Amino acid sequence: MDRRSFIGSAAAMAGAALTGRSGLAASTGNPASGARQPNILFINTDDQARWAMGAYGNEQIHTPVMDRLAAEGMRFTRAFTCPVCSPSRAMVMTGTYNHRVGIQDWIGKREPVGLPANVPTLAEELRAAGYRTGLVGKWHLGHTNHRFWPTNRGFDYFAGRLTGGSKMWDPPLMENGVTRDYKGGLTDRLADFAIRFLRTYRTKPFALFFHPFRPHSPYVPVPDQDWEPYRGRTLRVPEVDGVDPKRIREITEKYYASVTSVDRNLGRLLAELKKQGELDNTLIIFTGDNGYNIGQHGLWHKGNGSLLATGKCRPNIFDTSATVPLVVRWPGRVPAGGVCDELVSSLDYFPTLLNVAGASRRPGLLLDGMDMTPLLAGESTLWRDELFLIYNQHHYTPNARMRMIRTRRWKLVYHHEPGMGHELYDFQRDPEEENNLYGRKDVKTIQDQLSRGLTRWEMRTGASRS
Numbered sequence: 001m002d003r004r005s006f007i008g009s010a011a012a013m014a015g016a017a018l019t020g021r022s023g024l025a026a027s028t029g030n031p032a033s034g035a036r037q038p039n040i041l042f043i044n045t046d047d048q049a050r051w052a053m054g055a056y057g058n059e060q061i062h063t064p065v066m067d068r069l070a071a072e073g074m075r076f077t078r079a080f081t082c083p084v085c086s087p088s089r090a091m092v093m094t095g096t097y098n099h100r101v102g103i104q105d106w107i108g109k110r111e112p113v114g115l116p117a118n119v120p121t122l123a124e125e126l127r128a129a130g131y132r133t134g135l136v137g138k139w140h141l142g143h144t145n146h147r148f149w150p151t152n153r154g155f156d157y158f159a160g161r162l163t164g165g166s167k168m169w170d171p172p173l174m175e176n177g178v179t180r181d182y183k184g185g186l187t188d189r190l191a192d193f194a195i196r197f198l199r200t201y202r203t204k205p206f207a208l209f210f211h212p213f214r215p216h217s218p219y220v221p222v223p224d225q226d227w228e229p230y231r232g233r234t235l236r237v238p239e240v241d242g243v244d245p246k247r248i249r250e251i252t253e254k255y256y257a258s259v260t261s262v263d264r265n266l267g268r269l270l271a272e273l274k275k276q277g278e279l280d281n282t283l284i285i286f287t288g289d290n291g292y293n294i295g296q297h298g299l300w301h302k303g304n305g306s307l308l309a310t311g312k313c314r315p316n317i318f319d320t321s322a323t324v325p326l327v328v329r330w331p332g333r334v335p336a337g338g339v340c341d342e343l344v345s346s347l348d349y350f351p352t353l354l355n356v357a358g359a360s361r362r363p364g365l366l367l368d369g370m371d372m373t374p375l376l377a378g379e380s381t382l383w384r385d386e387l388f389l390i391y392n393q394h395h396y397t398p399n400a401r402m403r404m405i406r407t408r409r410w411k412l413v414y415h416h417e418p419g420m421g422h423e424l425y426d427f428q429r430d431p432e433e434e435n436n437l438y439g440r441k442d443v444k445t446i447q448d449q450l451s452r453g454l455t456r457w458e459m460r461t462g463a464s465r466s
Contacts, residue, residue, distance in 0.1 A: 050320075055327070064267075074378075083322045107142065315415075333377065343407075
């Protein structure tokens with residue numbers, strides 16, 4: 001079977017992997033066998049670009065803990081997700097494309113939108129498999145009705161905020177339904193809650209989702225120690241016509257300090273796991289909810305970013321907006337220092353963690369992702385060679401309805417909103433996506449091929465163009 005024909009049977013492969021056929025799956029604990037399941041720590045930062053981490057080649061940013069996770073685990077170079085937060089988080093929590101669950105842009109404060117009750121969540125499946133489940137930090141998957149709240153969607157414990165934003169200092173935070181003000185830096189207080197969870201639920205396998213609000217804007221204030229690595233330095237930043245480099249450096253410095261604040265607190269969580277003797281029995285996934293731009297493509301922010309020079313919104317699915325850091329650490333199961341270049345998606349966490357938990361896939365459970373356990377084990381395996389994303393922007397002007405198909409070499413983005421131009425990029429010759437080839441005669445064959453693939457995906461998944 002060649003790689004392209006395999007795509008049609010991806011769901012079958014994912015289901016087979018859940019039976020424990022891969023080398024990694026065979027080493028996991030299964031409740032029926034009496035062996036203890038591994039703990040799970042899923043870290044999902046907020047607006048952290050792939051380029052905002054030392055392990056991805058950034059020598060200016062201070063991320064020693066994140067970099068240590070990469071050195072002790074596997075680093076993925078092509079990890080994709082929706083380029084804004086709520087849709088991305090819906091993909092993680094349901095294992096399905098965000099449009100299938102009605103979440104196509106970030107959820108506003110007054111929007112009566114949330115995960116549908118009839119769609120199982122990853123937390124619900126892990127709890128059914130015997131895990132104590134906790135979410136600390138950002139939810140942003142529904143808040144106007146109690147039925148959307150995380151404690152009604154599979155989490156035994158929740159501390160953080162239901163909506164998308166938070167004060168970065170002296171924040172009001174909810175813990176299991178009760179909200180009060182806390183002193184100090186936001187990420188430090190969230191780490192306090194996470195450590196409390198680890199100490200409370202240490203007697204059973206736990207699945208802790210740590211979702212700090214950083215480095216989402218406003219990036220500051222942060223504790224003084226998180227500023228220290230950047231004091232007295234002049235950062236190298238992208239050049240943007242019509243924009244003073246000093247402005248870009250100031251934004252970048254604050255952003256980096258916010259990332260460093262997350263990094264320091266991750267160190268606290270790992271120290272607690274080590275103290276409990278659970279660090280090496282914990283599968284750690286470190287990733288982000290979307291990419292980010294600070295000057296890349298002349299933009300600031302993500303898939304709904306604005307041009308630094310004019311302030312005009314530029315809806316996009318550039319790789320800088322849609323790729324995220326992804327590191328997986330699990331000693332004895334995931335090779336240290338490994339690098340994976342396959343196209344992976346935030347849809348893939350759900351089937352992967354079901355396998356790791358030794359959980360059976362229930363009849364009727366719809367999952368669009370693939371089980372990554374063969375990749376994590378370093379096995380040679382057939383994998384997808386096309387990846388799809390959808391993002392419908394409705395909070396800003398202009399509105400946008402974007403669909404993406406991405407291969408290792410090519411990307412096609414269709415804009416179904418009138419007046420928006422389609423995009424085609426060749427990463428072999430143009431890795432920075434600076435030269436839009438759409439409509440050129442010399443790429444018509446590949447453009448038509450990608451267009452047909454995108455149309456088939458839209459029809460298969462119900463990605464309406466309206």
